[in-house]
Amino acid sequence: MAPLKTTKLYTNNVNKIATRSRAATHLKEINGNKGLERALRGKRKADCSPTKENGNKRTALGELTNNKIDFATGKGIKKVTVQSSVLPSVKTVVKNNKQKENGAPPPAPLNKIITRASLKQTVHHIPNQTAVKSKETQKENNLPPATKKRLSNEFEKTESEPSLYSTALEDAARKSTRLSSKSSESSTIVEQKPSPSNVSLVIQQLESKLNLGNHDVPPGIRDFDKENWNDIYQVSHYAMDIFNYYKEREKMFPIGDYMERQVCLTKMMRSQLVDWMVEIQESFELNHETLYLGVKLVDMYLDRVTVSKEMLQLVGAAAMFIASKFDERIPPMIDDFLYICDGAYTRREMIRMEINLLKIIDFNLGIPISYRFLRRFARCARITMPILTLARYILEFSLMDYDTISIKDSILASAALYMALKMKKVSNWTPTLEFYTGYKLEDFKDTILLLNKGLHRPSREQLMTVRNKYSHKIFFEVATTPLLKDDAFF
Incomplete structure (x- = not known):
């Protein structure tokens, strides 16, 4: 049984302890508002739940429905804004007369409450002029009626109709053709869609560049992928393609000699930071991929931003926090990373560093490690x-x-x-x-x-x-x- 909720009821200047039902009935007697019964009903809470001093919760759309209740009167306290009355102009009167002649109802007054029933009536009165026009144009031009296309069925596509979905190679091909068309036709504003022949040509070039689909193993070498061809966890059908793609992406994440620009840091300080990150990985029992990605994020950030000595540990903690959310099934909470920093940083500083680090690397976390x-x-x-x-x-x-x-x-x-x-x-x-x-x-x-x-x-x-x-x-x-x-x- 849920514990009783104590509420102060001011009747004849006597404080009484009442339950939820008694408090609701008392408020009904005051003003007969049935909606206040729901307002007094609290949710069942655990016995160990902390008490909150401020009972008002912030809604997603602001304080629209978060009205306080005055228990002395039992009425809700609402903010009322008074608007000055405005007389209708000549244009609005003429417009309303035209709507009456066409059979459409006049617009609802400002003080009238619009309900679902009134909305349905207005919808029924308004004719669908666009549908009538489209039918008349089809009859005049002798065009067949428009039919709905099944966009979700990928197996019914033809060569003339491009698919709604595209592979990574097709997407890259379209991007490359768009870049080439922009460079050649910089004066034109309208971007033309690439032809299917150009897309297929670029796809072939990417396949030959990445050596995709070439699983021919030379004689004398054990074909590891063929031996595990039926094992779904080895993904032997395209494992070679994945790592060829990884090797191609390594060029996208260069890291230069940034220690000359870091005035406050030394190589020894970076080594101590990495040693501390290894300790985090071991203490939280994280994956090794998380550690390597975290160190990579630190180097990429230090290569582009000058960091002080006091903020170096915050960069390492934020990098491990991002890497754990990228690679871990159950990543640690932000409070865990604040705890291992021994209270040197606040929650706000950690979140701001996380956002800043993601912006610096352009939110590109697919780094080959x-x-x-x-x-x-x-x-x-x-x-x-x-x-x-x-x-x-x-x-x-x-x-x-x-x-x-x-x-x-x-x-x-x-x-x-x-x-x-x-x-x-x-x-x-x-x-x-x-x-x-x-x-x-x-x-x-x-x-x-x-x-x-x-x-x-x-x-x-x-x-x-x-x-x-x-x-x-x-x-x-x-x-x-x-x-x-x-x-x-x-």
Whole structure:
């Protein structure tokens, strides 16, 4: 049973405690307003719900229906605006006479309440002149009656009738043809639609550029996609197309040497921020994709905006907040990120930084990250889990290295996987890896030297999160794997 709701009723200057039904009946006796009964009925609340001092809720359209009630009189307090009466002009009188002659009812006066019934009557009186005109024009021109098209049926389209839906390639083709038409015809204002021949030609060029649909595996290489062709979770039908598209999109997210423009920041401060972000990922048990995307968002933001030392942590927290909402099934709340910042920032500052970061990157969160490439390459080469975990350790440790921000993520993933294979003494760079990655050993030789140099740096107390993380038994203690010299990789 719901708890009783106490209400003060002022009758004969005596305060009485009444229930909802008694309060409603008392207000009925005062003014007979039945609508006030609903106003006094409160919703069932939990016993532990906090009490709110202000009982007025803000509606979506403002304070239109949020009227206060004066319990002394039982009447609602409303704001009344008085308008001065305006006499009708000559034009309105003539217009009303014409409407009467045509059979249409005169407009409703200002003080009359318009109901649904009155609206229906006005609708019935007004003839559908557009429909009559369209029928007369069809009879004069001997045109067939207009028929409704089924826009939702994609299977009934023909070559002459373009479909309502389009693929990503068709959309890109239309955009490219529009850009070319705008450049060639800059003087014209009206934009012409591209012809189907131009769209098909651009689609063929994009397919050849991205190598889409080409799943022919050279002899001597295991066809990983064909072996898992019937597995819906492997998406083997277009997995090669997806990662070719990822490699093509890497050019859209360049990151330059921004530390020269950041007056208040240093490379060590960025490394400490990334170390703190790794700790967030481990504490909240987030996906690794969230961590890599968050670090990428930080670098893209710092490449375009000058940040002070005090706001650097806020940038990292907002980047992880955005990345978690993009990759996580159940992302943490904003209060969780405010808590891990130890109260250094307010909710308003966090939201403003989130909005600013999204504007700076133009709301483009489909950034290819190295962790996705690494998983794809390791699956195609049938790499065991300990070797993959070692490659993940090398790749995650490189996030703190500022010198790796300008390297492509696919090359970073290839270099980390090759270093793990050599450190575990398993194999070299095989033709299978060369086919699925699209890189030869000479393409990422300098990247291997850079990553190995970062692993040989002496550890610091401020940057121990990644080492401690991968020293656990869950990660096969890969952080304790003996390191190799540069000559051992070639």
